[in-house]
Amino acid sequence: MGREYPSDPEREGESEISRIADIVQHVGPAGFHDLGPGYPDPELIPTNALRGAFATALDRYGDLALRYGHDHGALPFREAVAEHLSRTEAHPWSPEQLLVTPGTSQMLDTVASALSRPGDVVLAEAPTYDLALRIFRDRGLDVAPVHRDRHGPVPGAIEEAVRTARRSGRRAAFVYLVPTFHNPTGTLIPLSRRAELIDAARGCGLTFVEDDAYADLAFDGLPTPPSLAALAGQEGVIRLGTFSKTLAPGLRLGWLGSSARRCRELAGRGVVRSGGAASHLPSLAVAGLLGDGRYDTHLRGLREHLAERRNALVTTLRDTLGQDFTVPLPPGGLFAWIGLPPWLPETEAVSRAAEAGVLVQPGSPFGSPTPAIRLAYSATPPTRLHRAAHALAGAWTLKDG
Ligand SMILES: Cc1ncc(COP(=O)(O)O)c(C=O)c1O
Incomplete structure (x- = not known):
């Protein structure tokens, strides 16, 4: 294909x-x-499963699949993702805590615009996903590198970066992390370090942007620790997932998980209100694959x-x-x-x-x-x-x- x-x-x-x-x-x-x-x-x-899933979505929803979608994104998709997440990380997720996104990178831009203003500092582990750095810089943000050891970003380095930003009269806007099968290093932050990171960010009043593009790709039956969002009870964390690496990047489809309040705020932004959540038809197609076990x-x-x-x-x-x-x-x-x-x-x-x-x-x-x-x-x-x-x-x- x-x-x-x-x-x-x-x-x-x-x-x-x-x-x-x-x-x-x-x-x-x-x-x-x-x-x-x-x-x-x-x-x-x-490709064949997706071809069938698109046809099924059009048969089932008809023109509803082709109109402007709901601002949060179509409920069948959010219900299916909530079920998938609740099952895979043994922590409850509900459709109100989810938005449909046009993939992680494009949503990172929307999230950056919601959480920061030009001149702010974003804290990002070094090294990190190169295009996230580019997206933040395109928004007029400075990136402060956060030192990593073999378990991942060091909590004290987050606190230090916040102090350094403040000393130069600038605001630290959020922390960007890829905790699970990190790009580029492939590493996984263990549970104990995740908990320490959440404490450190809370102490500084900082939001985490958790990029979980690879969370579904564990090898050898390895159990992965709960996401930062799950550990924090969805408060203070914006988690981004994508189907680019597991199904097909051309779908331009992902999801954002956070508190219901944060999801309402993000769904109310102009870029979303104009047209509703992105990738409406792909989301209804993928909802079918999630729902019947084929995913x-x-x-x-x-x-x-x-x-x-x-x-x-x-x-x-x-x-x-x-x-x-x-x-x-x-x-x-x-x-x-x-x-x-x-x-x-x-x-x-x-x-x-x-x-x-x-x-x-x-x-x-x-x-x-x-x-x-x-x-x-x-x-x-x-x-x-x-x-x-x-x-x-x-x-x-x-x-x-
Ligand atoms: C950490 C990380 N986030 C996001 C993406 C891209 O995701 P999407 O295709 O959903 O924008 C990639 C792809 O390289 C990635 O490595």
């Missing part, structure tokens, strides 16, 4: 790749292993595929890279995060990888305080990941270049 597009006689003769590139955001160049973007593999998108079945298969890919990449790198590199095993999500030795600068690692036919992301755009490389294993089959890992090891362990 990812390779289907309408035929256009005027464009006959152009290569398939250039025509696909006119339709989608990114197409990996031919001849490379593209471990750059954190996309799901088009082969793993459940859960799909997730089980997806997690297995992703874990197999993680193993192919990370175990091969661990076997071949040697002691100078750090190669943690991510417990879920889409990314492996490789710590580089002092003799291999990031730019050099990126260019050597490209010469060896592997495209990778440097750590610096994510605000990494130490030289590192992010590898996305989500969009490449295991046999190719195995080859890519050998190519990287060959390119990176050659000390004299």
Whole structure:
């Protein structure tokens, strides 16, 4: 399905790749292993199930699926997400505590506009999701990096960043975190640290924006701790979920979970009142997949595929890279995060990888305080990941270049 597009006689003769590139955001160049973007593999998108779900939604709701939607987003979707969340984290969620969103990144912009004014400071763990940094900067916000240790952001660093902002006469607006299978490092903040972080933010009167894009992607049956929002009883936390990584990014569909009061405030903003919640038809289609168990079945298969890919990449790198590199095993999500030795600068690692036919992301755009490389294993089959890992090891362990 990812390779289907309408035929256009005027464009006959152009290569398939250039025509696909006119339709989608990114197409990996031919001849490379593209471990750059954190996309799901088009082969793993459940196209048939989605085709059926859209048809069912149109049959069931008719023109209701095509009008401006409810400001909070259609109730069947919010009910289905509330049920999914209540079941997966053993904490009650209700439809009033949820909004439908056009995906996490676009909602981050709305949330940033609601919680801050230009010149404010946003606290974000370093490293963090690069496009969140870009969204905040586009809003005229300064980002204060919050130091992480091996358990995640350090609570004392949040308090210190708030004090520093105040000393310079500025307001700390909110804290942005990716607690579960973090982009770019793949790490998971354990329960005890989550509780400490909530205490620290409450002490400073700060709201958390919890980006949980990868929460459904735990490997090896690993139980994930409750979200910050669940631990805080939904108060003082805005949690963002997306179907971009689990179903299909082209749906532009996600959800926001917070207190009912916060949801009412956000649903009342002009950008939402004009047109109602985004992605109305996709939300009604996905509500069907959530409601009849097909989403859960799909997730089980997806997690297995992703874990197999993680193993192919990370175990091969661990076997071949040697002691100078750090190669943690991510417990879920889409990314492996490789710590580089002092003799291999990031730019050099990126260019050597490209010469060896592997495209990778440097750590610096994510605000990494130490030289590192992010590898996305989500969009490449295991046999190719195995080859890519050998190519990287060959390119990176050659000390004299
Ligand atoms: C942490 C994080 N949040 C959000 C997104 C994007 O989500 P969406 O497609 O829903 O905007 C990504 C994708 O890379 C991500 O890594």
